Each structure stands twice: as C-alpha cells, then as structure tokens.
Amino acid sequence: MAIQLQQALTVGKYLFTQRLLGKKRFPLVLMLEPLFRCNLACSGCGKIQHPPEILKQHLTPEECFAAVEECGAPVVSIPGGEPLLHPQIGEIVRGLVARKKFVYLCTNGLLLQQSLAKFEPSPYLTFSIHLDGLREQHDQCVDRPGVFDKAIAAIKAAKAQGFRVTTNTTVFEGAEPKQMQEFFDFLEDLGVDGMMISPGYSYELAPDQDSFLKLEQTKALFRQILAPWKLGYKKWNFNHNPLFLEFLMGDKDFECTPWGSPSYSVFGWQKPCYLLNEGHYGSYQELIDNTNWDNYGRASGNPKCADCMVHCGYEPTAATAAMQPENMGKAIGALFG
Numbered sequence: 001m002a003i004q005l006q007q008a009l010t011v012g013k014y015l016f017t018q019r020l021l022g023k024k025r026f027p028l029v030l031m032l033e034p035l036f037r038c039n040l041a042c043s044g045c046g047k048i049q050h051p052p053e054i055l056k057q058h059l060t061p062e063e064c065f066a067a068v069e070e071c072g073a074p075v076v077s078i079p080g081g082e083p084l085l086h087p088q089i090g091e092i093v094r095g096l097v098a099r100k101k102f103v104y105l106c107t108n109g110l111l112l113q114q115s116l117a118k119f120e121p122s123p124y125l126t127f128s129i130h131l132d133g134l135r136e137q138h139d140q141c142v143d144r145p146g147v148f149d150k151a152i153a154a155i156k157a158a159k160a161q162g163f164r165v166t167t168n169t170t171v172f173e174g175a176e177p178k179q180m181q182e183f184f185d186f187l188e189d190l191g192v193d194g195m196m197i198s199p200g201y202s203y204e205l206a207p208d209q210d211s212f213l214k215l216e217q218t219k220a221l222f223r224q225i226l227a228p229w230k231l232g233y234k235k236w237n238f239n240h241n242p243l244f245l246e247f248l249m250g251d252k253d254f255e256c257t258p259w260g261s262p263s264y265s266v267f268g269w270q271k272p273c274y275l276l277n278e279g280h281y282g283s284y285q286e287l288i289d290n291t292n293w294d295n296y297g298r299a300s301g302n303p304k305c306a307d308c309m310v311h312c313g314y315e316p317t318a319a320t321a322a323m324q325p326e327n328m329g330k331a332i333g334a335l336f337g
Helices: 005-020 061-071 089-098 112-118 135-142 147-160 177-190 215-225 227-231 242-248 284-290 311-321 325-336
Strands: 029-032 075-078 102-107 125-130 164-171 195-199 263-265 268-272 277-281
Touching: 005 102, 005 311, 029 061, 029 311, 061 089, 061 284, 075 089, 089 102, 089 112, 112 147, 125 147, 135 147, 147 164, 147 177, 164 177, 164 215, 177 215, 195 215, 215 227, 215 242, 242 311, 268 284, 277 284
Parallel strands: 029 075, 029 263, 075 102, 102 125, 125 164, 164 195
Antiparallel strands: 263 268, 268 277
16 A cells, blocks of 8 residues: 555545635645755756755755645655755654654655664655666666665665655656566565656756657556556556556546645745746745646646646646545555555
8 A cells, every 4th residue: 555544544634625615726745845955966857957056055944844834735745956965854854744744755865874863764754765767777867876776775774664665756758668667566576665656847957858758658658657557467556646647648637736736945935836947936825826827737738838747736636536426436446455
C-alpha cells in the first residue's frame, strides 16, 4: 500500500470538507522550496541556474512554518535544490511533523545516510529519493557516476532505521519501456514504500531542452511502460492515485489544477505553478485571488501548457476525481489491493 491509509483518510476528509465549504480552488500539496542550492547539476533541472546570490539564500524555519499555516495543504513536499544542504532542515521537518503535515522530503540521496540522525521515523515523514532508472541510466541523467549506488545505500540505511522511503522518477524522451519495467521490479525487490513517476517538463532554464516529452509521446510511452500494471500481472507499488496513471496512458482526460500544488520559495508564492515562473506574490491569498487561472492548463490554449502532464498539476485533479462515486471503488481498491 503506497499511499498509507492514514494519509489517504486525512486527504479524503480534507477534500470532502473543501467541497462542503463550496471552495472552488484550494491546495492539496504545498511545494515548499527552502533553497535552490544543490550538490548535483542535472541537465533536466533549471533550479540551480539561479544567480550565485540567490543560491546562497534559504528560507528560515519560521518562514516555512508561516507558509504552511497560510496555505493549509495537508501534504508538504520539500524539493530543492537539495533540501539536506539546508542547515536547519531537521528543525523544519520536526516543525511540520508536529503540525501533522504529511512531509515528503525530496533528496538525491547523497547526504541522506549521514543526515538520518537529524530525523525521527514518523508516519508523517517520507524520504522521496530521486532515481531516474537503474545505475547507468540514472548516473547519466544526473551527470555523475556513483550517485545511483550512494542513493541505494541511503535507501537501505533509512529503511533499516524504520523510515518510510519512496522514490521519485522523471521519465524523459528516449526512455526504454523494458528498462523502466526492470527498474520498477528492482525497486519492488528493494522494498521501497512506493514509487512516483512523472513525465519531464520543459523548465525554461534547464540546459537540456531536447529530452522533454510532447503530449502524444507521453501517452504512447506510458502506455508501453505501464502495460504490465494495467493488465494486472505487475503489482508495482506506485505512490499515486490510479486515476493519474490512467491519465498518463491517455485513458483519462483531465484538466490541470495549477492551484492544487502551490510553490513557495525565497522569492515568495510562485505564479502560476511550480513549473511556470511568471512572477511571485507576497501571500498565498494574493496568488489565488490575483492569478488569471483561465490562462493556464491545456484548455486555455497556452502553448506553455500544451504538453504538460506533470503530477503537480494533474495529481490534484485526479484526487478530486477520485471523490466522485463512479471512481471511489477504484481509489479504495488501490489502497487495499
């Protein structure tokens, strides 16, 4: 069971409450970026392309807590950069866990093993390890040999100490379906608590602009990769609502929910979403009230959104769709199947 029952029940109650309150736009996952600095330079990432003076900055624990309280989302993802480079990351995570937020600390794993003493196992804390494939593929994606082996060692160490560990995989153009399936089998044997997958999105600042998938490429590739899961003879432990996986394969047609995963960083609240950088607001409410949301998503005709099928925009849509009576059976089955 990838999405643990406690989290699923909390998120389900939250979604039901928002519906009862008649709210049209509300957050599900806060993307909390305490810093952009990183110890890798992945070609598909644009975060470390910021100027040196920006890379030296980081959010204080108090700023992180204020953003979480202001936003109110039940789940907090902590990407970066590399969050384990933050000098107060232990304090930040402890504060979020104390607030009973479900925290996913996203890390490349290089510093995890030596940082485990900063954290305590909790059902509210998950380490999300970046792995884009088996050894050769992953090390090529992050442009450094040996990273895969260090990440796997960190996963084993964290699991041995009782931590919950999932993986986070970005699928780029040229991925081989059979290799990805072998990768999922490897992670299952490793005993991770869940796997996240998402197609790569074209960050404007990313050095490599040739490896991002177009819309129909994404559907065709994920149909091949996920065929064993869809046919039922592979029980891969995905940390996703199954409706999102069906969307990736082209079996569901969802619209983006860009406000479902708001992003907060040293710049403030990013407009309109984690992937598009069109300015920032000083408060979450300003982001919601002042953003022209009709300008975003595939239905808007915005060319920047035309090929996007990334989880931060469409997983919230799938979560809301799972509350519909015709989909609830499938969502419940994924929890206990």
